[in-house]
Amino acid sequence: MVKSAGRVRRKKKSFFKYVWEYRTLLLMLLPAVALVFVFSYLPMFGTVLAFKKYSMKLGIFKSPWIDPIFKNFRFFFKSGKALTVTRNTALYNLVFIFTNNILEVLFAITLNEMRHRASKKLLQSAIFLPYFISWVIVGSIAYSLLSYETGTFNSIREALGAGRTDYYAKPGIWPYIITFFNAWKGVGYGTVVYLAAITGIDNTIMEAAEIDGANIFQRIRYVTIPSLTPTIITLTLLALGRMFRGNLDLFYQLVGRDGRLFEVTDVIDTYVFRLMFDSKDTGRTVAIGLYQSVLCFITIIIANAIVKKKDPNYSLF
Amino acid sequence: MIESKIVPAARKRRRKDETVFRLVTYPLLIIFALMCIVPFLLVIGASFDSEQSIARNGYHLIPRDPTLASYAQIFSNGSSIARAYGITTFITVVGTAASTFINMMTGYVLMRKDFKWRNGFSFYFFFTTLFSGGLMPWYMVCTKLGLSDSIWALIVPSLVSVWNIILVKGFMASIPYEITESAKIDGAGDFRIFIRLIWPLSTPVIATIGLFTALGFWNSWYNTMLFINDPNMYSLQYLLYKLINDAQAMRQIAAESGEIINTVPIEAMKMALTVVVTGPILLLYPFVQRYFIKGLTIGSVKG
Numbered sequence: 001m002v003k004s005a006g007r008v009r010r011k012k013k014s015f016f017k018y019v020w021e022y023r024t025l026l027l028m029l030l031p032a033v034a035l036v037f038v039f040s041y042l043p044m045f046g047t048v049l050a051f052k053k054y055s056m057k058l059g060i061f062k063s064p065w066i067d068p069i070f071k072n073f074r075f076f077f078k079s080g081k082a083l084t085v086t087r088n089t090a091l092y093n094l095v096f097i098f099t100n101n102i103l104e105v106l107f108a109i110t111l112n113e114m115r116h117r118a119s120k121k122l123l124q125s126a127i128f129l130p131y132f133i134s135w136v137i138v139g140s141i142a143y144s145l146l147s148y149e150t151g152t153f154n155s156i157r158e159a160l161g162a163g164r165t166d167y168y169a170k171p172g173i174w175p176y177i178i179t180f181f182n183a184w185k186g187v188g189y190g191t192v193v194y195l196a197a198i199t200g201i202d203n204t205i206m207e208a209a210e211i212d213g214a215n216i217f218q219r220i221r222y223v224t225i226p227s228l229t230p231t232i233i234t235l236t237l238l239a240l241g242r243m244f245r246g247n248l249d250l251f252y253q254l255v256g257r258d259g260r261l262f263e264v265t266d267v268i269d270t271y272v273f274r275l276m277f278d279s280k281d282t283g284r285t286v287a288i289g290l291y292q293s294v295l296c297f298i299t300i301i302i303a304n305a306i307v308k309k310k311d312p313n314y315s316l317f
Numbered sequence: 318m319i320e321s322k323i324v325p326a327a328r329k330r331r332r333k334d335e336t337v338f339r340l341v342t343y344p345l346l347i348i349f350a351l352m353c354i355v356p357f358l359l360v361i362g363a364s365f366d367s368e369q370s371i372a373r374n375g376y377h378l379i380p381r382d383p384t385l386a387s388y389a390q391i392f393s394n395g396s397s398i399a400r401a402y403g404i405t406t407f408i409t410v411v412g413t414a415a416s417t418f419i420n421m422m423t424g425y426v427l428m429r430k431d432f433k434w435r436n437g438f439s440f441y442f443f444f445t446t447l448f449s450g451g452l453m454p455w456y457m458v459c460t461k462l463g464l465s466d467s468i469w470a471l472i473v474p475s476l477v478s479v480w481n482i483i484l485v486k487g488f489m490a491s492i493p494y495e496i497t498e499s500a501k502i503d504g505a506g507d508f509r510i511f512i513r514l515i516w517p518l519s520t521p522v523i524a525t526i527g528l529f530t531a532l533g534f535w536n537s538w539y540n541t542m543l544f545i546n547d548p549n550m551y552s553l554q555y556l557l558y559k560l561i562n563d564a565q566a567m568r569q570i571a572a573e574s575g576e577i578i579n580t581v582p583i584e585a586m587k588m589a590l591t592v593v594v595t596g597p598i599l600l601l602y603p604f605v606q607r608y609f610i611k612g613l614t615i616g617s618v619k620g
Contacts, residue, residue: 028422028426032422032423036445042450042458103349106342122350125606126353127350127353128609133598134594135538136536136561139558215334215335216338272451276456286454
């Protein structure tokens with residue numbers, strides 16, 4: 001009752017009264033609000049350029065609308081690029097989610113079972129290390145392994161008498177290479193997350209299972225995995241929500257601008273990135289970016305709706 | 318340590334199933350762990366090796382022909398690398414300080430129960446993680462602001478991290494609200510409460526978001542590529558990218574024309590550069606790792 005009385009009294013305050021009351025808090029928010037407005041909201045308004053014939057002289061708002069309003073999108077779909085890059089982006093992300101989750105859960109369980117503290121720490125530190133290294137260096141390491149001239153693999157091949165092979169001319173193997181490096185860099189991070197979740201499991205359940213004679217595989221199957229399932233499902237759904245967002249760092253640093261591999265390695269982000277540099281067609285670049293944003297928006301809304309239905313605690317919003 | 322003393326006797330008898338489990342999983346984990354560290358050891362080894370030795374023997378953990386030539390080469394070529402080091406250090410220090418402060422402050426305000434508009438503002442931030450305008454319009458905004466060829470292009474666009482704000486907000490929920498409330502009754506201003514009372518209590522989350530942010534700034538190459546044309550303002554990672562790819566281009570040209578460039582220690586120099594660029598991370602890694610792990614744990618508990 002006291003609460004509702006308070007609310008009634010507060011409602012009488014005008015908007016400006018509130019602004020005055022919150023002046024310090026608002027000032028504290030100001031830097032972040034302004035930065036987000038400039039770097040996130042202004043670009044959203046900029047997407048209108050997807051439907052315009054942009055001319056620098058006229059500026060964004062005075063530039064005329066293009067005639068068939070979806071011309072920029074039509075070009076993207078007609079060229080066949082849309083299908084290739086969208087398919088690549090989605091498939092890579094699905095494979096990444098699958099591969100990384102399996103390795104992460106496996107390694108987290110393994111580490112958790114380790115009784116020798118020092119080796120446990122050492123192994124955890126080792127697999128977490130690549131997360132800290134820049135993608136530039138990952139690209140450089142990949143090149144040192146794969147290059148025709150000096151690559152380690154080619155040196156080994158030659159030593160074995162197998163002859164050199166130009167990996168950068170073989171699109172077929174690149175999905176594996178890319179999946180490998182993605183796992184290499186990301187699995188340590190995921191393992192730490194799952195390990196934390198395992199540590200959170202009530203120890204008494206585990207001990208009870210042990211006393212009841214469950215062997216280690218049964219304990220993993222009937223205690224650890226079921227306890228991890230909510231975390232796995234949530235992380236997977238969140239990752240699925242980002243299914244159409246490609247990791248530019250990964251693809252750009254591993255493949256670069258090597259056109260021979262684009263059919264199997266081009267994702268939406270790398271395509272937009274190159275288009276922005278190479279073509280000066282603002283409208284088209286904006287259009288593809290908008291296409292991706294809309295796809296992402298739809299998938300994340302769906303993914304979140306599913307999480308919410310399963311377990312509202314884990315939903316994003 | 319303590320754990321091993323209180324385990325039931327059952328565990329002390331190494332059971333058969335556990336042995337099988339170990340035989341299957343340990344090798345996998347160990348192989349993966351080796352794949353994670355061996356490249357770095359090879360890079361370090363090769364950086365102390367001579368170019369001829371690398372060409373002849375490939376990379377080795379222990380250099381066959383130890384020399385400091387490639388490091389000498391780097392630092393004789395020095396000024397550009399030293400300058401890039403300076404630039405990256407500057408953006409990392411300034412960017413991390415500013416970004417951490419802003420995200421902390423924002424997270425705190427969004428947690429204030431007496432702030433009626435906090436949900437509205439939270440949504441304002443959160444929405445940007447759902448929808449974005451895409452690369453091109455963002456790029457246009459940045460160039461319109463005059464960020465081209467400015468060091469601020471490497472800092473300002475990445476200051477606000479909504480994920481960090483969410484992380485801070487989650488952490489702030491664990492600080493008793495009564496602290497803010499009683500300080501307000503005592504007449505302290507909101508900013509003062511934040512700085513004097515909340516900040517000192519937030520060390521774990523400051524360490525976590527600070528380190529993640531610093532890592533991001535240190536490893537960033539993308540903004541330099543987009544905005545910086547002046548080679549004197551290249552960040553370290555982008556300079557490395559440039560040098561590696563130029564060397565690659567040189568190699569390719571050499572391969573195509575049938576010549577081999579052996580005068581410049583390209584491979585060894587690349588390795589030495591990699592060591593120099595990654596060095597600070599590798600040195601700090603053992604000490605700061607736990608803060609990252611703590612951060613991941615906060616994040617995963619809060620969802």
